[in-house]
Amino acid sequence: MADTPKSGESSNIDMSKLISEMSKLSSHPFSSHSLPTSFNISSLFPVPMDRTNYLSWKSQFEDVLEMHGLATVIKNSTYPPKVQEDGSVHPKLAKDKLVLSWIKATSSSSIKTLLIPCTTAHQAWTMLAKRLSPLASTRVRILRDQIRTLRKDNNTTVTDYLNYAKSLFDSLTQAGVTMDDDELISYVLDELGLEYKELATTLHLHPDIDFDRFYDLALREEHLQKRMSLIMASGMAMVADRASNERTLNSNIPSHNHNPHHRSGRGRGRGRHWNQGRGSRRTEHWEPTQGAWFSDRHS
Template identity: 75%
Template sequence: MAETPKSGESSNIDISKLISEMSKLSSPSFPSYHLPTSFNISSLFTVPMDRTNYASWKSQFEDILEMHGLTAVINNDTKPPKMQEDGSVHPEFAKDKLVLSWIKATSSSSIKTLLIPCTTANQAWKMLAKHLSPLASTRIRILRDQIRTLKKDNDTIVADYLNYAKSLVDSLVQSGATMDDDEFISYILDGLGLEYKELATTLHLHPNINFDQFYDLALREEHLQKRMSLTLTTGVAMAADRVPNERNFNSKLPSHNHTNFRRNRGRNWNQGRGTRRTGQWEQTQKIWPSNQPSQHREWPSNQHSQYRES
C-alpha cells in the first residue's frame, strides 16, 4: 500500500511548483532590456521635421537616442534578425523598429513618403542625410542673405517688420545655425533707414541690449515720429488756413477805397501814357491825331432832302 503524504506536506510541494511555473511565464524574453514603449516622442517635436528644419531635428533626435542608450541603432549597417531561437522577438530587432517608428512619427507627411522604402533605422537615417543635408545648407545661406538685406517699406509698420525679421532668425535656428542678438539687431537697424538714426544712437550707448528690449525701443521711436509728423502737419494746415482768412478780411474793406484807386489809376494812365500812343483818340485833348485821315459821315437820305429844301 502506497504511503500517503503527511498533512501539510502535499500543499507545500504544490505551492513551490506553482511559484516556479509562474516565474517562467512572467519572465520576459530578454530580461536585460526594457523598451521605452510608454515614451511619447512626438511631445518633444512640436513641429514635424521637413526640408527646412532637418538640422535642428537631427540634433535633438540624437540627444534622445543617447538618453535612452539607442545611439548604436542608427549606426548599425547590418539588418538585425527578427526572431530568436525560442521564437521570441529579437531585442536588437525591437530596438531598430522602435527608432524607425520614432523617425517616422516626428517627420512631416512629405518626409514619410520619402522613408517608405526604408526597413531599418540605419537606412532611414542615411536617406535623410543624403536628401536633406545639402538642402539644409542651402536654406541656411538663403536665410542669412534675407536677414542681411532686410528693408522696411514705407507702408509697413515697425511691428510687422520686426515680426518678419524674427521669423527669419527663428527659421535659421531651426535649420541648425545661430546668430547672436548684436548681429541680428544691426541688420534690422540697417533696414529701418535714416529715419531711425536716433535709435541707432541709443543702441550705441547700450551695446548689450537684447532683441526684446530693442523691440520696445523701436516701437517707441515709431510712436514718437508719428507724433512729430502729426504736429508738423497741423502747423502747415493752420498756415494754409490763415491765407484765405486774410483775403476775406481785405474783401470786407469799404468799397470807395477800391473805387478811388481805380479812378486814380485811370486818370494817371490817360495823362501819363495816353499821349505816347498814336492812332487813338485822346480823351484829355479832344483832338484827332494828325496822321489819321478824317472819315466821312453818312447822313440819312431824308435829312439830305430837308437840307436842300431849306
C-alpha cells in the same frame, strides 16, 4: 461541449484582456518601463516628411522624443541588446524599434525607400541628416542672403518689416545655424534710414541690447514719429486756416485811401462855393470851436 465558450464570448474575453493590457502600458506614458504603444504619432504629422519640410519635421520630432523620454535613443550609436536573461525583449531594443517605426510612419514614400537599410533609430536619424543636408545648406545660404539684403519700402510698416526679419532669423536658428543679435540688428537698422538715427545712438551706447529689446524700441520710435507727423500736420492746417480767415477779413473791410475827397477841404457841409455866404455876408467871420479865425477879404 458545455464547458467550451461560444465564439462570441471568446472574442469578447480576448478583447477585454487586450484593452486591459493596453491601459496598463499607456497608464504611465512617461515611465521608463512602459512604452507609449497606443500613441498615434501620425496625428502630429499630417504632412509626411520629405526633402522640402525636413527641418520642420526634425524640430517637431525631437519635441515628441523629449516628451516621451526617448531623446537619447537617436544618439545611441551602439546596437541595443535584443533579449534579457529571461528571454524577453530587452527594453532598449523596444525603445529603439519604437522610435524607428515613428520615423518611418511620419516619412513620405520616397524617404521610406531610403530608410530600408536602417535597422536602428540612430542609423535612420544619421542617414536623414546626411542625405538631406545639401538642401539644408542651400536653405541656410538663402536665409543668410535674405537677412543681409533686407529691404523696406515706403508701404511697409516697421512692424511688418521687423516681423519678417525675425522670421528669417528664427528659420536660420531652426536650421542649426546661429547668428548674433548684434549682426541681425545691424542689418535691420541699415534699412531704417536716418529717421531712426536716435535709435542708432541708443544702440551704440548700449551694445548689450538683444533683438527683442531692439524690437520694442523700434516700435516705440515708429509710434513717436507718427504722433509728431500728426501734430505737424495739424499745426500746418491751423496756420493755413488762420491765413485764409485773415485774407477774407481784409477783403471785407473798406479802404479809405481811395476816397477822392479825403483831406481835400471838401468835407460835409462844404459845397463847391463853401466860402460864399448868402447875399452880401461874404465878409463875415467864422469861429470854430477852438480859437477864432477871421477871413481876409483881400486874400
